[in-house]
Amino acid sequence: MSQTKLARLMKISLSYLSKIETGLRPATPPLVAAAASALRVTTARIYGDPFADPSTQHELMNDLRAVVRRHTLPREDVPPPDELAASLKRAAQLRAETDYLSLLKLLPTLLGQATATAMASGGDATAWGQVADVYSCAYAVAHRFRQPDLADMIVARQTWAAQQTWNPSAEAAAAWNEAGTYQSAGEYADGLAIVERAIVRYESAPGDGLEHVVHLGSLHLRGVVLASRHEDAKATADHVRRAKALAERIKGPDLLQHNLTFGPGNTALYELAAQIELNAPDKAAEVAGPLLKEPPAGLKPSRVGRLAIDAARARLATKDLTGAEDALKYAFRVAPQMAEIHPMAREVLRVLWTMHQRSRPDLLLMAKRAGLAD
Incomplete structure (x- = not known):
């Protein structure tokens, strides 16, 4: 497909498309969706593979995929209640802290154990609710690592678990x-x-x-x-x-x-x-400053990291490049794995990296961590 036709289908100018492709403008979610629709591919295909070490992460993801597929055939035994409770708490903590790799390693066994427990519970709503909660953690991993087919299957399993009881x-x-x-x-x-x-x-x-x-x-x-x-x-x-x-x-x-x-x-x-x-990025940038200085009480790193990413987006849109870089550094500090793989963080970083190249050491370090630079 020609650039002219792609730009027309995306409802943007050819000049704007060129700026996105060369890293002078970020690809916003709606524009990525428009490009995916025009090219008849998934948005994940447009964003690319976020894995820093594809072989290791794909192996772990395949382990999770296998457990999700055999959702009614858990191979794990029913664990002691205290052990299961501790694992469930750990999974929720890892999700909130955006430690997706550690969560990915934990999930296959935990999902099997939680399902085995629910199946042996005689229809206990709490037990099945716990299975649904584990699937929610699994969805977070599949979503963040841009595995749309797996995310769809996980949501179906989560709904299945939720509907086993009232x-x-x-x-x-x-x-x-x-x-x-x-x-x-x-x-x-x-x-x-x-x-x-x-x-x-x-x-x-x-x-x-x-x-x-x-x-x-x-x-x-x-x-x-x-x-x-x-x-x-x-x-x-x-x-x-x-x-x-x-x-x-x-x-x-x-x-x-x-x-x-x-x-x-x-x-x-x-x-x-x-x-x-x-x-209205100017309004967003104005609101973001006080929130970054004092994040609202009760928010975990997963939410504070997203706040910093959105602050970076708003500042980039208002041409505050230094402020955008500072917000990204904040995101890398509080939620490193999220910052490395989140598509919007990577888009802001891609534009800043293109505009500044190697003149800013902190940008180079973040670009390397996100796999955008050698």
Whole structure:
């Protein structure tokens, strides 16, 4: 396909496409989605392989893939309850700390153990909820390492686990990840449909405590991302408004439940990211400064790292190159593995690296860690 035709299908100028290809402009998620649609490939194909050591990571991913495939045939025995509880806690911690490689090593055995426990439980909702939680951790790994086929299969398994018993919260968490697969593929309208359906279902379920607030609020935050990337300002504002109303019910730090973080702090981060997607990076950059100096209480490295990445995006868009570099260094410090493989961090880094080349040692170091420089 010619560059002229690709640019036309992406609805951008040929000059802008050339700047993206030469590293003078970042490829935003909607533009990557447009390119993938035009070329009839996945967004993961456009972004490329994030593995620093492909052979090792692919072997680990294949181990996880095998366990997910045989989801009803766990080969592990039922572990002692204390051992399982400790492993579940460890998995959630590794996910929150963005230590994806350690999590990837843990997941195959843990997934088998959790499934074996649930199958022997006689239909215990807590046991099956734990299986769904492990699948949520597995989704985070597949998503971050850009394995869309595996992520889709994991979401199906997570939904399967959530539906083994009456567990509306587990189903809502599965829907959050399901919408995430559409987000990753650039199919924002379909992702919004998933979110809206899940919200309606969850609002009709009994319960009005903090668990309800966290799951419902998280669905609205997913809606914020999808609507803003779909360039639907009205839907974005509606999801932000409803998320803020729910966040007001949380007194104190943001809460982390079933791998979902929700509260005033995370809501502010999603609103900041939406401003970037809706072409208001100046507002996002203004908000990002105070948040980076004092991140909201209760946010784990996974969220603080994403804050720094979005701050870098906003600063790059406002031509604050030094500020963008500083924000990236912040992300590499608090969430190193996320910063190395997150597509938006890599896009900002690619542009900064192209513009400055080897004149800035810190950029060179980050580029090497991300596999963008030798």
